[in-house]
Amino acid sequence: MASEVPFWRAAALSLLLLAAALIAWELAVMPRAGGGAALDPEYAALLGQAAAQGGTTPMPGPAAIGARLLELLSDPFYVRGTNDQGIGVQIAYSLLRVGAGFGLAALVAIPLGFLIGMSPLLNAALNPFIQVLRPVSPLAWMPLALYTIKDSAVSSIFVIFICSVWPMLLNTAFGVASVRREWLNVARTLEAGTWKTATRVILPAAAPTILTGMRISIGIAWLVIVAAEMLVGGTGIGYWVWNQWNNLSIADIVIAILMIGVVGLALDRLLGLVAHAVAWRE
Amino acid sequence: MNATAASPPRAVDAEAQAGRPAARARHAYVSVEGIARRYGATTIFEDVWFGIERGEFVCLVGHSGCGKTTILNILAGLEGPTEGAVIVDGAEITGPSLDRAVIFQGHALMPWMTATGNVAFALSCRHRGWSRAQCEAAAREALKRVGLGHALDRRPAELSGGMKQRVGIARALALEPKMMLMDEPFSALDALTRGSLQDEVSRLVTETRQTAFMITHDVDEAILLADRILLMSNGPGARIAEVVVNTLPRPRTRANLHHMPGYHALRDHVLDFLISRSAAFDAAAPPAGWAPRAVPEVRPAIESPPPPLAAE
Ligand SMILES: Nc1ncnc2c1ncn2[C@@H]1O[C@H](COP(=O)(O)OP(=O)(O)OP(=O)(O)O)[C@@H](O)[C@H]1O
Ligand SMILES: [Mg+2]
Numbered sequence: 060m061a062s063e064v065p066f067w068r069a070a071a072l073s074l075l076l077l078a079a080a081l082i083a084w085e086l087a088v089m090p091r092a093g094g095g096a097a098l099d100p101e102y103a104a105l106l107g108q109a110a111a112q113g114g115t116t117p118m119p120g121p122a123a124i125g126a127r128l129l130e131l132l133s134d135p136f137y138v139r140g141t142n143d144q145g146i147g148v149q150i151a152y153s154l155l156r157v158g159a160g161f162g163l164a165a166l167v168a169i170p171l172g173f174l175i176g177m178s179p180l181l182n183a184a185l186n187p188f189i190q191v192l193r194p195v196s197p198l199a200w201m202p203l204a205l206y207t208i209k210d211s212a213v214s215s216i217f218v219i220f221i222c223s224v225w226p227m228l229l230n231t232a233f234g235v236a237s238v239r240r241e242w243l244n245v246a247r248t249l250e251a252g253t254w255k256t257a258t259r260v261i262l263p264a265a266a267p268t269i270l271t272g273m274r275i276s277i278g279i280a281w282l283v284i285v286a287a288e289m290l291v292g293g294t295g296i297g298y299w300v301w302n303q304w305n306n307l308s309i310a311d312i313v314i315a316i317l318m319i320g321v322v323g324l325a326l327d328r329l330l331g332l333v334a335h336a337v338a339w340r341e
Numbered sequence: 342m343n344a345t346a347a348s349p350p351r352a353v354d355a356e357a358q359a360g361r362p363a364a365r366a367r368h369a370y371v372s373v374e375g376i377a378r379r380y381g382a383t384t385i386f387e388d389v390w391f392g393i394e395r396g397e398f399v400c401l402v403g404h405s406g407c408g409k410t411t412i413l414n415i416l417a418g419l420e421g422p423t424e425g426a427v428i429v430d431g432a433e434i435t436g437p438s439l440d441r442a443v444i445f446q447g448h449a450l451m452p453w454m455t456a457t458g459n460v461a462f463a464l465s466c467r468h469r470g471w472s473r474a475q476c477e478a479a480a481r482e483a484l485k486r487v488g489l490g491h492a493l494d495r496r497p498a499e500l501s502g503g504m505k506q507r508v509g510i511a512r513a514l515a516l517e518p519k520m521m522l523m524d525e526p527f528s529a530l531d532a533l534t535r536g537s538l539q540d541e542v543s544r545l546v547t548e549t550r551q552t553a554f555m556i557t558h559d560v561d562e563a564i565l566l567a568d569r570i571l572l573m574s575n576g577p578g579a580r581i582a583e584v585v586v587n588t589l590p591r592p593r594t595r596a597n598l599h600h601m602p603g604y605h606a607l608r609d610h611v612l613d614f615l616i617s618r619s620a621a622f623d624a625a626a627p628p629a630g631w632a633p634r635a636v637p638e639v640r641p642a643i644e645s646p647p648p649p650l651a652a653e
Contacts, residue, residue: 241449244419248437249466249516259462263453339453340498 085120119310127310128317142302144294146314150322152294156212156287157280157326160219164276168224169269172231173257176265182232189228197222197283201290211291215284222283223276230272234265263337270334277330281323296322370395370552371416371520375633376425378411385411386579387424388624388633391571393520396550400563402611403573404619409556410446413524416554417443430519439467442518444526448505450497456508457481457493463512483515484508487541503534510538514545523555527562539565540594547592560611564604565593569638572614574622582622582631584638585611603642610641 119127135147175182197218204214238261246256288297296319303311369392377387386408393399401409414420415427418437427434429441450459460480465471471479481493487507497505506526513521526542527535543565546553557563563570570585589601598604622628630637 239449241445241447242451244417244437244443245445245449245451247419248417248439248441248443249463250437250439251466255466260451263451266453337453339496341452 081121085122088118088120090117119313124310124313128314131311131314141293146296146299146318149294149296149299150318153284153288153296154322156216156295157219157277157284160216161223161277161280163216164220164224165227165273167220168227168272169231172228172269173235173261175228175232176235177261179236182236189225193225193229197279198286198290201287205291211293215287215291215295218287219280219284223280226275226279227269227272230275231265231269234268234272235261237268238264263339266337267334267339270330270337274327274330274334277326278323281319281326285319369393370397370430371554372428373412373416374426374428376412376415376422376427378408378415379423384578385576386573389425389581390634391581391584391636393552393554395552397568398546398551398553398555398566399569399571400567401554401556401571401573402558402560402563402615403579404575404615405558407573407576407579409573410524413443413522413554413556417441417522419443439516440519442513442516442521444506444509444513444521444523446524446526446528448497448502448509450505450508450512452497455494455496456484456489456500456504456511459497459508460484460512460515464515467516479515480511483511486514487511501534503530503538506530506538510542514551519552521551521553521555523553525556525558528558535559535562536595542566543593560608560615561595561598563587563611564589564607565595565598570611572611572619574618574624575620578624580622580624580633581636582619583614584636586638586640588640588642601642607642610639 131146135145136151137143137145138148175185200218200221201214204217205211208214208217242260242264243256246260251260284295285297285300288295288299289301292298292301296315300312300315300319303309303315371393373389373391376389378385379387389412391399401412403409411420415422416434418434418441429438450456451462454462457477457480460483461473461476464476464479464483465473468476481490484490484493484507487510489504489507489511492500492504497508500508506529509526527538530538539562545551546566553566555563555566564587567587570587571581572583572585574580574582585607587607589598589603589607593601624633628637
């Protein structure tokens with residue numbers, strides 16, 4: 060069904076919907092004749108605290124946000140003191156933390172998942188721990204991390220590590236455990252040896268499943284980094300959002316939402332490319 | 342009985358032709374000695390004894406579930422028997438070996454490797470010192486020998502069922518194993534493809550005198566390829582009930598097979614076994630002359646009416 064829709068028609072409809080939404084938005088935030096008295100409740104809810112406190116910050120329209128976006132993107136990497144850095148620098152900080160936490164998680168989860176997948180004993184022994192720890196919100200680890208590590212930057216990396224380790228671990232274990240018996244038998248009759256079997260047979264066979272786990276992980280990690288940076292502060296796009304909220308720069312918040320979405324999409328696509336490269340079909 | 346007139350050119354020696362299974366088992370390349378497989382109280386098969394000589398092609402025929410795949414896996418070293426042992430070249434099988442190549446029923450190609458990659462992987466296991474380029478060159482040669490020169494760089498998903506099975510055959514042959522083990526290698530193929538592959542394997546084994554053990558459900562396939570056909574009774578508690586010696590001369594092809602004198606007698610004998618005698622066989626009250634270690638050998642193609650001299 061979906062594949063029968065020509066690309067240009069879908070794209071045209073997307074653009075149309077976007078234009079309609081932007082126009083509606085622009086019209087909705089235009090200053091009204093009756094002044095600010097006639098705020099509808101939803102509007103007030105959207106504005107949250109500021110509106111509730113009777114603040115006067117108006118919701119910016121797409122035009123204002125577009126202008127601000129150009130302004131921010133014209134010099135994304137400036138650094139003027141610790142509290143005033145470009146949006147690009149903030150995103151880079153976040154990406155660095157996600158990269159470090161996710162990378163460490165992959166280094167731990169993939170080999171460990173391999174062992175768990177190959178050994179039913181290890182699987183059964185570790186399963187209770189995994190089942191208990193996996194549903195814990197990664198942010199719940201934050202106080203413990205801050206207490207033990209005593210470094211906010213490392214703590215947020217730890218939180219990323221903790222949240223991205225589970226999907227990779229479980230998917231790797233599952234992928235390795237479900238490698239076809241016949242392929243393992245081929246390797247055995249070829250006397251391929253443990254290392255060769257692991258790298259040439261099990262790893263490529265399980266790679267698509269592992270990549271699925273990595274994609275889930277990076278998605279969660281990118282969700283969590285925003286919240287973690289809001290908590291620990293200092294740098295990063297999450298901190299930046301919170302900072303702009305404190306400054307009541309609503310346009311910047313909208314832009315941050317847009318940027319977080321775009322970067323998240325890019326991360327997912329990046330792993331999607333890797334997944335495509337290791338995919339196989341029978 | 343003038344056995345030599347109809348004896349195949351590559352066949353076993355005269356003494357074996359005279360039918361001394363016990364004596365044969367002692368000198369055989371492979372000697373299966375009293376193996377059994379039990380799951381709990383259920384005995385799938387037991388007291389199975391047979392031998393395979395160097396250069397001999399043995400087929401195992403029997404009904405579904407009697408334990409044929411289990412026997413092949415035991416020969417491959419992929420699983421162990423519950424009882425008994427298998428001796429190859431004087432040593433007991435303790436695990437898989439590159440000397441015994443397996444052609445699996447479901448081709449078992451790695452879908453992430455090309456045809457060349459699959460064969461090259463096997464070769465890299467066989468020849469540890471070879472470079473990647475060496476392995477790939479040899480793999481391409483092996484694939485060309487089975488008529489896949491045009492599909493070297495395709496992945497299994499881009500190959501037809503027959504082509505995949507050919508890659509499996511090329512992979513096994515490239516190892517230059519001392520023995521080939523084949524589990525219904527052609528059963529998943531359509532009749533035309535199956536026929537041409539049977540002829541090809543027939544040609545390859547005749548040329549190379551490859552020692553082989555093959556499971557099949559196809560009686561004509563067994564007659565085309567085998568020097569001896571082991572007939573297995575129905576499980577549970579299955580045994581080797583009879584050994585049929587195939588005296589039809591080589592080279593055999595599907596085209597000339599059914600014109601050979603004795604072919605119909607041979608075929609009828611095996612079919613009769615599958616239809617009635619396999620179920621009736623009872624090891625507690627075996628037919629006269631049957632003993633687990635000396636299963637009677639029969640030669641339906643020359644013991645029945647058509648004179649063997651007509652084969653000339
Ligand atoms: N784990 C198990 N527990 C109990 N019985 C088993 C187990 N594995 C296999 N069997 C039984 O062992 C018997 C032999 O299986 P096997 O695969 O060797 O049969 P087969 O002769 O190759 O059959 P087919 O011709 O259908 O391939 C079957 O009856 C099967 O039900
Ligand atoms: Mg079977």
